[in-house]
Amino acid sequence: MSENIKVIAFDADDTLWVNETYFREAELEFAKLLAKYETANKIDQELFKTEIKNLKHYGYGVKGFVLSMVECALDLSNYQINQRTIEEILKIGKEMLEKPIELLDGVEEVLEKLQEKFKLIVATKGDLLDQERKLEKSNLSKYFHHIEVMSDKKEKDYKKLIKHLDIESSELLMIGNSLKSDVLPLIEIGASAIHIPFHTTWIHEEVTDDKSSKSNYITLLNIKEVTSLL
Template identity: 80%
Template sequence: MFNKIKVIAFDADDTLWINETYFREAEEEFAKLISKYETKNKIDQELFKTEIKNLVHYGYGVKGFVLSMVECALELSNYKIPQKTIEKIINIGKDMLQKPVEVLEGVEEVLEHLQEKYKLIVATKGDLLDQERKLEKSNLLKYFHHIEVMSDKKEKDYTKLINHLDIQPSEFLMIGNSLKSDVLPLLEIGASAIHIPFHTTWIHEEVSKEEQQNADYATLTNIKEVLSLI
């Protein structure tokens, strides 16, 4: 199945290191800050709707998330939220950007083995500065030939990346935690994908069972299982 592979791409957040956990913690903190204006359930729903609406403007990452929190807080409070609370929301984002980079178990061992045979790259969404910071702190940069911070992960984005790498789709393997971003688009363009679920997934990245039907990909429980598969 993987005998033609020349390039292996890894998603970064929640594939190489922990990320989504910090967003869930930030959402909890945000809900507490503006709890006098709405129920937690309503706050969660409105924040998510605001994030999705703003993706076209801000893209993915912490900075866009903070701007969405501020906008959501203003709207839910009928623009009466104190300036001090806005400052606390901004500080939630600053704290997220200073979180330690916790590399997931087995990642470095896998990269060390695979780099001997394949060209390894990172293909991730998010804010460029933040992803560069995390890569630097992770001490994983030495394993990668190329880093691609993508504005989105749709078929056209992967096609552009594969063309840039000057390879065929059949020579490209993507490994990641999101079916929507790291698996299904690759299968559509004739590349390969391995799914390694993370225990927390952003609602926006979830897919229906119908979307998963007839999709030919491997699902692993741990990244170390990759070594026995390819």
């Protein structure tokens, strides 16, 4: 890890607060609604395919997820799905957007210590309105210089962020739960990264052991361990 870090960027979902758990719960509810048409496993597979296909249209976040659920329901039911079921799908989405913010263990304590030495930002994917809402409800805004909601988290996206921050790649440290989005792209562009796994990871964010083993990054079990490294 670089010794001249000036900016620490934090992923938001499943790094600062719980998120993926709510998607898994929503998928279970969705499977129950469509149980008369397909098995739970098939529904799950088809929903994932629909989500991936729609990323280029809707991006990441709850709203795109809901639209994909509706599309998947129409497809699996051969357009026989009734209006009440569509309403139930929309209800699942609204409930997701209204979930309370559950901070992960040690988050605020770590941010409080790090803000004394570094500029802190949030660098996350998702829907802008939803991520701003979550940040406000989390009461963590006071610790961050700004929030950067990115359409994606690939090398080119991080290069843009670094240019915007007016720093060198070596002066950025990213902390997140996704190897694919929060770690590997940073290592490729000469920045530093800390991986803090969350117990549930969306399959789209998983990477092969071969890819991860060739990269130089730090893995911690809890965000509280960050302060002993910096």
